Amino acid sequence: MGIAAEALKDFKGFHPKKLPEREPLSPGHRACQGCGEVLALRQVMKALGENVVVASATGCMEIISSPFPQTAWRVPWIHVAFENAAAVISGVESAYRALNRKGKINQPDVVFLAYGGDGGTADIGLQSLSGALERGHNFLYVCLDNEAYMNTGIQRSSSTPYGAMTTTSPPGKKSIGQRTWKKNVAHIAAAHGIPYVATASPAYALDLMNKVKKAAAVPGPAYIHIYSPCPTGWRHGTDLAIEVARMAVLTKVFPLYEVIDGKWILSRKVTKPKPVSEYLKLQRRFRHLTEKEIEAIQKRVDEEYEQLLAMCSLGAEPAEGEESS
Amino acid sequence: MGKRVGMEVSIAAAEVVGLCDVDVIAAYPITPQTHIVEHLSELVADGHLDAEFIPVESEHSAMSTCVGSAAAGARTFTSTSSQGYALMAEICYIASSMRLPIVMAVANRALSAPINIWNDHADMMMARDTGWIQTVAENGQEVVDLILHAFRVAEDHRVLLPVMVNLDGFTLSHMIEPIILPDKEEVDRYLPPYKPKLRLDPQNPMTFGPVGMPEVYTEAKKAQDEAVKESKAVIVEAWQEFEKQFGRSYKPVETYKAEDAETLLLTMGSISETAMTAVDKMRADGQKVGLAHLRLWRPFPAEELVDAVKGAKALAVVDRALSLSGGCGPVCVEVKSTLFDRGLSPYVQNFLAGLGGRDVTVEDFETMVAKVGDGLAKGLPMGYEIVNARE
Numbered sequence: 088m089g090i091a092a093e094a095l096k097d098f099k100g101f102h103p104k105k106l107p108e109r110e111p112l113s114p115g116h117r118a119c120q121g122c123g124e125v126l127a128l129r130q131v132m133k134a135l136g137e138n139v140v141v142a143s144a145t146g147c148m149e150i151i152s153s154p155f156p157q158t159a160w161r162v163p164w165i166h167v168a169f170e171n172a173a174a175v176i177s178g179v180e181s182a183y184r185a186l187n188r189k190g191k192i193n194q195p196d197v198v199f200l201a202y203g204g205d206g207g208t209a210d211i212g213l214q215s216l217s218g219a220l221e222r223g224h225n226f227l228y229v230c231l232d233n234e235a236y237m238n239t240g241i242q243r244s245s246s247t248p249y250g251a252m253t254t255t256s257p258p259g260k261k262s263i264g265q266r267t268w269k270k271n272v273a274h275i276a277a278a279h280g281i282p283y284v285a286t287a288s289p290a291y292a293l294d295l296m297n298k299v300k301k302a303a304a305v306p307g308p309a310y311i312h313i314y315s316p317c318p319t320g321w322r323h324g325t326d327l328a329i330e331v332a333r334m335a336v337l338t339k340v341f342p343l344y345e346v347i348d349g350k351w352i353l354s355r356k357v358t359k360p361k362p363v364s365e366y367l368k369l370q371r372r373f374r375h376l377t378e379k380e381i382e383a384i385q386k387r388v389d390e391e392y393e394q395l396l397a398m399c400s401l402g403a404e405p406a407e408g409e410e411s412s
Numbered sequence: 413m414g415k416r417v418g419m420e421v422s423i424a425a426a427e428v429v430g431l432c433d434v435d436v437i438a439a440y441p442i443t444p445q446t447h448i449v450e451h452l453s454e455l456v457a458d459g460h461l462d463a464e465f466i467p468v469e470s471e472h473s474a475m476s477t478c479v480g481s482a483a484a485g486a487r488t489f490t491s492t493s494s495q496g497y498a499l500m501a502e503i504c505y506i507a508s509s510m511r512l513p514i515v516m517a518v519a520n521r522a523l524s525a526p527i528n529i530w531n532d533h534a535d536m537m538m539a540r541d542t543g544w545i546q547t548v549a550e551n552g553q554e555v556v557d558l559i560l561h562a563f564r565v566a567e568d569h570r571v572l573l574p575v576m577v578n579l580d581g582f583t584l585s586h587m588i589e590p591i592i593l594p595d596k597e598e599v600d601r602y603l604p605p606y607k608p609k610l611r612l613d614p615q616n617p618m619t620f621g622p623v624g625m626p627e628v629y630t631e632a633k634k635a636q637d638e639a640v641k642e643s644k645a646v647i648v649e650a651w652q653e654f655e656k657q658f659g660r661s662y663k664p665v666e667t668y669k670a671e672d673a674e675t676l677l678l679t680m681g682s683i684s685e686t687a688m689t690a691v692d693k694m695r696a697d698g699q700k701v702g703l704a705h706l707r708l709w710r711p712f713p714a715e716e717l718v719d720a721v722k723g724a725k726a727l728a729v730v731d732r733a734l735s736l737s738g739g740c741g742p743v744c745v746e747v748k749s750t751l752f753d754r755g756l757s758p759y760v761q762n763f764l765a766g767l768g769g770r771d772v773t774v775e776d777f778e779t780m781v782a783k784v785g786d787g788l789a790k791g792l793p794m795g796y797e798i799v800n801a802r803e
Contacts, residue, residue, distance in 0.1 A: 137614060137617075153619055153623050155622040158619035160619050163612040164618075165612055167476060170472070171472065174472070174473035174480070175479055175483075177477045178436065178438060178483075179612055180480075181464040181480075182435060188462065191435075194614070214469060214470060215470070217469065222466065222468075
């Protein structure tokens with residue numbers, strides 16, 4: 088049994104009627120109306136509780152939660168720069184390890200969380216993330232992926248999906264929008280051989296919170312990639328974040344899975360997937376796409392899902408039953 | 413009191429860091445800093461030092477990790493040089509703005525391009541406006557003493573600023589010198605245990621590093637400027653305590669045969685000892701020459717500088733880093749500005765010397781003094797020259 092499986096052998100998930108009431112990330116922050124990212128972060132924090140130290144990358148979740156002299160944080164929180172949340176939490180975790188060992192403090196059970204957006208994770212912060220995962224610090228890194236640099240005004244990142252309109256991948260006579268396919272950071276994290284990797288979605292809140300709880304329970308590094316709808320940047324209604332997030336799962340665009348000790352486990356098998364066009368049409372960032380381009384996206388989504396199924400124990404039962412449309 | 417023994421300066425630097433009982437070291441290898449962190453990793457590996465040694469993947473992450481560690485309340489050390497400093501520079505500004513008492517030894521090295529691993533002061537000059545306290549060593553004993561001093565100053569609740577201890581790469585870092593290491597009891601007597609004023613603690617949650625809107629940013633920077641300026645009194649006080657306990661004296665600006673000098677050399681770092689030899693030689697020839705050398709670069713010791721140079725008719729200011737196309741090098745800028753503010757107007761000539769590992773010799777200092785004397789006598793324009801540069 089691997090170290091993650093060992094740590095999780097008596098794991099008990101949250102009960103939907105007994106969720107923690109305390110909100111470590113308090114209401115009253117300055118996120119946009121209908122923000123799916125702050126909702127995901129709220130779920131992460133509810134799952135982690137209050138015996139935690141949080142390191143934030145620069146980005147939407149930093150700027151909306153900490154305008155001096157106000158703060159939305161009821162737990163210790165540090166922001167340093169854009170690209171280094173994983174390195175900062177490395178230092179915090181190491182300090183706690185040393186101070187506990189040397190008898191200078193007695194706080195052995197503190198949990199360490201670093202989070203960043205897709206820019207702070209897939210682009211500018213990828214090196215410091217890789218370093219922290221490789222060194223084996225006992226921490227959880229959460230990527231809140233809203234698929235572009237939303238805080239600076241919707242510029243493309245390496246995590247922006249193919250075809251999407253952003254302010255630096257505009258569609259035009261000679262452009263379809265984003266020309267490249269989305270970088271898969273969860274796979275990159277898993278390639279480090281760390282004990283726990285997962286994808287999660289705020290549309291599946293219990294699944295998300297249980298994954299966070301597992302990640303905190305596992306010794307060593309854990310990585311969770313969370314799909315985080317952005318009404319402002321994706322050009323969809325402010326009441327649609329959860330619907331868009333759910334549709335991403337039901338169309339296989341954003342599959343939910345775990346990698347525990349290197350073993351790939353599908354969280355929800357989508358047996359009767361909806362067409363990708365159902366997902367794309369909810370968001371005006373894709374409205375310029377032609378049928379031919381949508382076909383190319385459908386083909387890519389189908390291929391990647393088949394690859395994922397092949398990696399997930401070759402037909403083993405999914406962890407939490409089937410999801411069909 | 414420990415015995416005077418011959419050891420490599422980098423090894424001695426690591427030994428004193430170990431004696432200071434640091435909790436966390438995060439570092440990335442770069443020549444000529446490497447021997448310091450190599451020896452620290454040995455001390456940890458052998459169980460002589462109970463610390464977390466974090467071999468990070470870049471200097472940017474080294475300083476970021478140090479920020480996290482210091483914010484969590486651990487005594488924290490790192491070391492770098494040159495390009496490594498350049499890469500971590502972004503986070504160095506944040507470390508001082510967040511008032512985190514990190515200590516860093518910089519084995520000073522030239523900046524690329526062309527790539528050059530040898531000594532000058534380009535890296536420490538890049539750090540000039542970061543808000544770090546910067547002290548400068550001239551020999552191995554001073555490296556040891558200044559590192560011990562750095563922890564005490566940085567962690568003093570009246571200061572709470574990071575401290576950079578500068579030692580010339582190779583010409584200091586790789587030399588074997590006679591050094592007295594303090595023993596553990598002496599270190600403990602001089603350096604109290606680190607008591608963080610604020611730390612990242614779930615039992616007392618705080619927000620570190622919030623957004624500073626235009627309404628508060630100016631005040632935040634003013635407060636930081638005051639803190640850096642006011643740190644000088646604590647720096648001096650800690651040196652006075654050091655002298656009482658260890659018998660070795662340090663001052664923000666030190667002088668050598670300067671009392672009646674008409675011409676003063678002004679230096680910083682290990683070339684100061686060469687300059688003393690040059691002063692001795694010129695004094696033997698009957699020239700009224702002396703030396704002022706900066707021990708403290710930040711906060712800039714303006715009053716002490718004026719006291720040291722006010723009697724001189726001419727100054728030969730040596731810089732070991734360029735401010736390309738500026739009026740002179742960074743040390744000379746500060747000197748001229750300080751003198752101008754006080755209505756003092758000696759003849760000042762600036763010499764850019766020892767760039768990228770080029771030796772600065774006794775003869776070079778004699779030439780500088782001769783040129784300053786000639787310029788003063790003939791009323792030549794003041795300015796700067798790059799010493800010994802081939803056309």
